[in-house]
Amino acid sequence: MDGMEKIRWGILSTGRIAGRLSDTLRTLEGAELLAVGSRSRDSAEAFGERYGIPRRYGSYEELAADPDVDVIYVASPHSHHYVHTMLALEAGKHVLVEKSFAHNALETRHMIEKAREKKLFLMEAMWTRFLPHMVRLRELLGEQVIGEVRLIQVSMGFRAQAAPESRLLNPELAGGALLDVGVYPVSFTSMVWGRPERLDSQVYLGPTGVDLQETLLLGYLDGRLATLISSLHTPTNVAAYLFGTEGYIEIPKPWYHSQVLLIHKGGQTTSVACPYPGHGDQFQALETMSCIRAGKLESAVMPLSETLSIMQTMDAFRAQWGLVYPNELRA
Template sequence: MVQQAGSGGVTRWGILATGNIAARFVEDLRLLPDAEVVAVGSRSADAARLFADHHDIPRAYGSWAELAADDEVDVVYVATPHAAHYDATMTCLTAGRAVLCEKPFTLDLATSTALIETARERDVFLMEAMWMRCNPTVLRVLDLIAEGAIGAVTGVQAAFGVAGPFPPEHRMRAKALGGGALLDLGVYPISLAHLVLGRPDHIRSWASLGPEGVDENTGIVFGYDSGAVASLSCGIVGATPLTATITGTTGRIELAEPFFRPSAATLHRTDADPEPLPADLVGNGYQYEAAEVQRCLTTGLKQSPLVPHAVTLEVMNLLDTIRTQIGVTYP
């Protein structure tokens, strides 16, 4: 069994991929005194070396397998485009390496299930990097809802649209790269609705498809037997406000932009003045999910209670259902 926690109370991280999100994650790891970045891996040795030099990382590998084989790495952060998540994460899991994999976890439920089953068989920690579920402001909002601050939840409204334009070969449009708004952007409003209301009882969705066969503009409605409704959208043809609202029978909570890492939040109770909720965040916001990974590794957990495997699979099942309704398929 590969060791999953470093000595001296320090968790040693490997970074798989060298793009912008990997760079921001490394920046945030510097905010955790018990985190150390010890290696980076890429399909390109030159890219890995350049990234390592820029971020002062001691070891650089020109393949995913070499990174996964490094016994001085406790956990690997997979930051590739999502079409490569399955192969990258499986490489690490089969080497016995713990993994934090970016969202969306994979392109479909079948491959997500395969990763989770492999992690369980190998007795290795695995978590989807849905950072919103580890964000302290979001967690405070969930506590307020559980305390009855807005009564019974009746609705969630959230959108994530960007303006583009993106060329056909861009990951947002290329079918081979899992392109389209749904997986890249829609996973956020969908995850917020799931976080607040759970799995919907009814799903209706519509999308306009681009020439590449991926969704450009998508609308989604979740219905719940409780009477609650979630109105969600995502798109790559126009920038939407990145706010979200959670409405209840006696009030509402508004999440400021970007709602998945809210810069502020406000509680509105019926017949009461608005109550600002603290959102004193530092860095890019990735350190909270990293800290959760480290907490789990230190305590011997194989999955996080904040981002459990069951939630990852439920959300991926929702994404599969919506893709079927809007007619988007991947190779």
């Protein structure tokens, strides 16, 4: 693909987050918001009207069949990421798929294999990784500014006011705290340290059968430990801490899209400003387009092997709780 050509986006679903990225894409340099697909024609029309999208389809199949769409953003519930991503890849489209990537590692593996077979770009929309504060954090850790990081503590929790049949609480839609919010701290720890070697957890399963909150303990053989909290039941401080041998870094609320890092060292606190305009989801869209233009099949910042290992970690926690989603692919 020519480096100057616009990348033409198709949006799969007309939900909340689909609206957020559409809002970003319509003014993003190098992007063209070309098409939207919904299960309902009326919803596609209304969404297209709202975000200035010219082509509006009443099915996801029609969206995938549009020959002018380069990349599809899959923004359906977790339960449907696998089928919708496979639909888009089969149709020859590059795909950016919302977190959590799939129900489980088995589906993830199939999605990766399909993208490789078709030679198409595929990435988990873990947008926080691309934000300026995460870029700066990786640099600071590389410089060992707080020595060696030995402990991580992260929380991500809010009180969901959601109906039992909603995406957040419905097992049919792979609801629950782990796939909705827990994936952020798990992914964050993976970004800093890679795949954990030991896992322990406690969970509170709610009336619909999905996890309402959990504490996750991640261990590494050399003694590094992470304690993670995720909740749809209890609001938390939504902060992250990395404790090193010579100080600690605090990422204040909301840590996953904070615009500041606080370095606490030698009795002093240094504030590192990391501002950005807009929602912040533009960075993952820019990464997607830059990879597609360069003919890359995956991003070095959010590689597919890491998405797979994150899903394996989450599978292992669910196995500890006996939590199986009714629609997940099983071996």
